Amino acid sequence: MSVISMTQARAHLRDPDDDDDYLQLLIDSAEQSAMSYLNRQVYADTQSMAEAVAIGAAGDNPMLSNAPFKSACLLILGHLYANREDVVGGISVAELPRGSQSLLTPYRVGWGI
Structure with a gap:
């Protein structure tokens, strides 16, 4: 179940x-990208998280979606939508601050070495 609705995305x-x-x-790619960065599964509501926990599919440290997660997903979605190719030519390019990472970092687990 997507955290971002089609209406919100549009x-x-x-x-x-x-x-x-x-x-x-x-939408699915943006949400999966955010969850991969967090190293955890994120669920839209308590019922879907409880069902995943009950069948052992929730993974380690599951969490409920919150406003920062949704905002980060929308930022990633906007990037994917605006940049439909890996390479851009003939335009001036500047890197934007990684707002999605700033929103997600407080919820990240398993940082590794």
Whole structure:
């Protein structure tokens, strides 16, 4: 179950006309990217988290979605949507601060070495 709804994604991207399947792919990718950074599974609500815990599929340190997680996912979604290719040519490029990482870092577990 996605944490970001199609309505939220469309409002964030300010593009109500794009293909639903494509936008869902980007939503799923943004959410998975955020969860991979956190090293934990994130659930939309207590019921879905409880069901995952009951069948042993919640992983270590599962958490409920919160505002910083959703905001980080929307930032990642916006990046994926705006940059549809790996390479950009003929334009001036500047790196933006990693706002999504700043939002996610307090919830990250298993930093490693």
